Amino acid sequence: MREAVERLYAVFARHRLAARIDGCPHCVTDEDQRLLRRSPLRELGEDDLRRFVAKVLTTWGGVDDLRHFLPRILDLALPGGGHIDIDTVAAKLDLARWWQWPADERAAVRACFAALWLHTLDREPEERPAVLILDTLATAFDDLSPFLEAWSDRLRRWADHPRALRQFADTAGTVVATSPTVRHPQVVIWLLDLIPLMETLFKELEDVDVGLAESVLDTHDQLVLLRAALRS
Template sequence: MREAVERLYTVFARHRLAARIDGCPHCVTDEDQHLLRRSPLRELGEADLSRFVAKAITTWGNVDDLRHFLPRILDLALPGGGVIEIDTVAAKLDLARWWEWPMDERDAVRACFAALWRRTLEREPEERPAVLLLDTLATAFDDLAPFLDAWTARLHRWADHHPAVRQFADTAGTIVATSPTLRHPQVVVWLLTLLPHLELLFKEIEEVDLGLAEALLDTHDQLVLLRGTISLR
């Protein structure tokens, strides 16, 4: 992930700090403005940037202002657990229409989210649920195929990726239980296309990790139920 963040700093260095960042006079104070300038970009903390992130593009600053601060914002947000949340950053990127930015900038943004996704699939659901990150990704990305393909590859190599299997079981269970028709349809279709593979996966994992195999069997049954109760176009 560090490499992806460093790439952001390099690519977005072309966006200099504006002489003035316009903001709503009723909600952006002189002190707020000062916080953005009191330290070099890489040294700004969450306390300096959190208010800007919340108001960026809507009531404070424009797209170019966001692009100037974006490397540090993602640097702080990607590890998780802080004040600046990645779902807020994704929403701001969507407002900024980041998919229309120059190719190298788009590639740098994608690389950061891809690194975050890989790290999430290596963690247990209790630590960072993949299902929640999928909702975040759906805010900023129209096509989730690269993320889902990376997950599929780990399921096929399950022996080296037990957390990815548990994340899959957790995600399927959560989606079945919480209005699947409101989820990104690409995710729901992907879950259902893996049904045949789950039967084979169960037989392989049963000999190694009975608890994980039983969770996978539950997942299979939940997806069968899902397939019978919704209509996907």
Template sequence: MKEAVERLYAVFARHRLSARINGCPHCVTDEDQRMLRGSPLRELGEGDLRRFVAKALTTWGGVDDLRHFLPRILDLALPGDGFIDIDTVAAKLDLARWGEWPADERAAVRACFAALWLRTLDREPEERPAVLLLDTLATAFDDLAPFLDTWTERLRNWGSHPRALRQFADTAGTVVATSPTVRHPQVVMWLLDLIPLLETLFKELEDADTGLAESVLDTHDQLVLLRAAVAR
């Protein structure tokens, strides 16, 4: 992830800090403006940027202003343990129509989210649920296939990535327990398409890991029920 963030800083260095960032006079104070200029970009803290992230593109600053601060914003948001929420950042990127930015900028942003995705798949669901990050990704990305394909490969290589399998069970359970219609349709169809793989995985896990085997079987049965419900 560090490499992806460093690339982001390098690519977005072309966007200089504006002499003044326009903002609603009733919403943005002179002190707010000063906080954005109190330190070099890499040294800005969450307290300096939190209000700007919340107000960017609505009542404070434009797309170029967001692009200037984006490397530091993602630098702070990606770990997921601070006050700058990655969901908000994804929403701001969508509002900024980042998919129309220059190719190198799009690639740098994608690399950061791809790194976050891999890190999430390698964590336990209790630490950072992949199902919630999928909702975030769906806000910023029109196509989730690259992320889902990466997950599929980790499932096929479950021996090296057992947490990705537990994340899958957690995600499937969450989708089934909540209304599937509120989930991204691409995610729902991907889950259902993996039913045959789960049958294969269960056979592989029966003798290797009884706990995971039971989890896979339970997930399989839930998805079969979901498939029947979707087909109605």
């Protein structure tokens, strides 16, 4: 992710810090304003930025202000586990209509989320569930196919990416256990389209990793039940 974030800093460097960032006088204090200026952009911490992230585009600052701070915001939010939530950042990008920004800025934003996605697929579900990051991506992106295609590729090369397979099992289980209709339609269709692959993977895993094979079989059976429920 580091390379993607560095690219973001380079591309968005054109957006300078405004002399003053307009905000609701009842919501934004002088101290809030001071926190945004007490350090260079790369040195701002979560405590400096989290109030701005929560209020930008509603009661404090506009799109250009968001673009100035975006590299540092994503720098802090992408690893997860901190006070700046990536879901909130995705929602702010959607509100800012980031897809209408210049091509190089759009590409830099996409690269950051693509890096986050691949990083997630290479982690255990207990560390960072892919199903939750999919919800984040669905907030900022209308088309999830690039992310799902990257996942499909990892599943086909499961020997090199066993965690991506465990993430798949976790995601399928979560979607089936909750209401599938609240999920992005692309995700549900993609899951069902991979039923044949689950059958193939089970045969490949049977004599290699019994535990993982059983997980794949269970996932297959859950998806079959989901398909039947959606057809009824």
